[in-house]
Amino acid sequence: MEMPAPNASILARKHQIVARLREVLPEGSVISELSETRAYECDALTAYRCPPLCAVLPSSTEEVSAVLKICFEEGVPVVPRGSGTSLAGGALPTADSVILGVAKMNRVLETDYANRFIRVQTGRTNLSVSGAVAEEDFFYAPDPSSQLACAIAGNIAMNSGGAHCLKYGVTTNNLMGVTMVLMDGTVIELGGAHLDAPGLDLLGVICGSEGQLGVVTEATLRILRKPEGARPVLMGFAANEVAGECVSDIIKAGVLPVAIEFMDRPCIEACEAFAKAGYPMCEALLIVEVEGSEAEIAEQLEKIIEIAKRHNPVELREARDEDEAGRIWLGRKSAFGAMGQINDYMCLDGTIPVSSLPHVLRRIGEMSEEFGLKVANVFHAGDGNMHPLILFNANEEGQLELCERFGAEILKLCVEVGGCLTGEHGVGIEKRDLMHTQYAPADLEAQMAVKDVFDPHWLLNPAKVFPLDASEARRSAALAAE
Amino acid sequence: MEMPAPNASILARKHQIVARLREVLPEGSVISELSETRAYECDALTAYRCPPLCAVLPSSTEEVSAVLKICFEEGVPVVPRGSGTSLAGGALPTADSVILGVAKMNRVLETDYANRFIRVQTGRTNLSVSGAVAEEDFFYAPDPSSQLACAIAGNIAMNSGGAHCLKYGVTTNNLMGVTMVLMDGTVIELGGAHLDAPGLDLLGVICGSEGQLGVVTEATLRILRKPEGARPVLMGFAANEVAGECVSDIIKAGVLPVAIEFMDRPCIEACEAFAKAGYPMCEALLIVEVEGSEAEIAEQLEKIIEIAKRHNPVELREARDEDEAGRIWLGRKSAFGAMGQINDYMCLDGTIPVSSLPHVLRRIGEMSEEFGLKVANVFHAGDGNMHPLILFNANEEGQLELCERFGAEILKLCVEVGGCLTGEHGVGIEKRDLMHTQYAPADLEAQMAVKDVFDPHWLLNPAKVFPLDASEARRSAALAAE
Missing domain, CATH: 3.30.70.3450 (Alpha-Beta Plaits)
Incomplete structure (x- = not known):
């Protein structure tokens, strides 16, 4: 995947930017040595790596706001990061960006069993949300495979599902409200511990927005009574x-x-x-x-x-x-794990109408022969979320690219039968250029216009979700307008 | 409720605007005689009335697009209307606006039992969606009291619920995709017959947006198997x-x-x-x-x-x-009906955390004595959606205003205990000035900025949802910028 060239002016100002960030964060919360920033050079899409300018680890909404205000003033891109388990490159840095990791923000803020919700800081891991209410026999329903590690922040960013979402829905069906910091440092509240929201319900568009609109620091989540x-x-x-x-x-x-x-x-x-x-x-x-x-x-x-x-x-x-x-x-x-044992693999994440399953599996089999790469299919069949695993050899020249081309063909097939590019992993960098397949220009324009509102300078999580040419054009136009 | 003065330039151009609309619609689909436009002067909040400039009744997405393009070019406000059953004044016209009624658009476009969805034009009534799939023992879950009359368009605009939404969720939980026409006539597709949406999921913000962002002409709805x-x-x-x-x-x-x-x-x-x-x-x-x-x-x-x-x-x-x-x-x-038999009444629609119910009922009782107006409470208790009915005498001078003040106090109480202004009726004109109670200025600004994107000239469903001073300021600024 092509990534845009880093902004030389930002690289030249690294010292000054880091110094300003240190002023607003406690000691040890700004990481700028290359030996340490390497820890943030990739997420679970490990084929792509790039150490960030620096990484910050705030502990509160106020600290996140202070960080974003500085980055906004300095014109520095920010890449929000939960636990870094994205399979789509959702937390991949650019060399001129600040990684904003929410891992330290893992506190439970409020638990209310009578009204069935819990409010947490979003660095908390998915499984430890259920853990916090297990004593009273409650649980939090969305259960991505990575639930031991993945953060609620990432779940909200990707609208994560899991094996049990057929009955309980995905993150968007279990998210009641968020506190979010906009790129300029403004803190807003969306939804809350109540049904519905008067006026425009922005919660739905925040959920699944892949860090494009703001940094979600606190979340009110629906908890349910455990079944017998x-x-x-x-x-x-x-x-x-x-x-x-x-x-x-x-x-x-x-x-x-x-x-x-x-x-x-x-x-x-x-x-x-x-x-x-x-x-x-x-x-x-x-x-x-x-x-x-x-x-x-x-x-x-x-x-x-x-x-x-x-x-x-x-x-x-x-x-x-x-x-x-x-x-x-x-x-x-x-x-x-079994697949990883015998092969390198790429895990895809398309959705299809359940009734197209036989047709899609047959076509994947045919394409597998054409490309000469094996595919194993795991599928949340109840709600049509496919996870084809394409097996390849990462050490063999050209195999990754072949695998990516094959993956793109499978996802195009999903769109063709009335499905979509991603069920729960998100677009990230992996699928950004396939967005043209899913959406007509007017559909994409509507999405990008909403991004303009929340992040007018296109500083948040750059070069992702939208086709690269489109997002770069938008970013250049914003820069030129300054 | 105060409404803005009509735009004199539009009133003066009525003849020309109507003529242009007649060019793109079949005969009988443009209604401009006062004797006929009176049918559109109010919705179910009958205390407020105003005949529109004219009314149009398109039959297809293409016709809606043609109408909106003309109104966009002419700078004419448009008030979308489903069946006119809004209790919040959601379909109340202004004298300088075109009512865009979707009542003729009531066809079933596609039914798919294997993948559990139905696609309809949005003028179709709620109950007749269930009717269309009843033979195969399926149904559409949201069931507002007005389901015999109310249109899917209005259900989407208000994110309607119903008595059974405790188990099945409200409209947003049962809406899979829409075709929507933007104010400039552009047609966009959001979501579809598949799980999730790559990129920004705009479907959530469209649902419940009260006609502020576009006109939804077709909808893909989740259907469920009837319980035994x-x-x-x-x-x-x-x-x-x-x-x-x-x-x-x-x-x-x-x-x-x-x-x-x-x-x-x-x-x-x-x-x-x-x-x-x-x-x-x-x-x-x-x-x-x-x-x-x-x-x-x-x-x-x-x-x-x-x-x-x-x-x-x-x-x-x-x-x-x-x-x-x-x-x-x-x-x-x-x-x-029982209430209407013995009294005039105003039906409120706040939500509260279920556990606050006893406290809220006690406070409503106290306020009832202070205001000297009786209140009867019907309550979707499972999900905290209250419907207090304030009884008053519409023929007695000043009682409506007293009733409105009392209603506002009850809704403020809902917000105070952690609830919100409206569960399913929407903000409309009724609650627009209470939005300041629910939201901080930054929260409201984020919502209005999204409105800016979809409807930069603030022509869609004017003087509603947002506090009147704020929306009028926005509209004047847009006019001045032209």
């Missing part, structure tokens, strides 16, 4: 098409499992070799999980199994206890 | 506080009824006198409805009744059949 229990069932099918039809029939029947996970044969083989979960060797596996009381679980599973049987499953395994449930999930949860 | 059955239970309590605690306990227990409706004594008395539903005369009534299969219903009701019993109910009546269920809902559903 949960139970998965494993189903094996002789063809992807059949598994796809089974998913469609479950959804159409009005049963609402918390998760429907789909794995194709290459994925099953890799998982089984790695985790030895006892998966049957077949073309497609589904893990369907339901939750509730014993009676609710039994009733839902009965319906689901009845539907599955109509599709001649080669395997149908209901978990009888915790241990069997654990084994059913074991393979799926180690899928990404 | 539903059953309400009626509970009477000796005090509002006790009923409030019972609601809190049900929510905390993790049971998710589809509806929890609350009525206080003045409301019970009026409903009973009107509908004779056999309600017990007590201080507070709850109607709690659960749905699912027989087994699910039984299990949920068992838990709910167990919780209710801990609060010493004076009545606990489970519906044993359809007829009894109908009788339990009868009173609640006729609440507004």
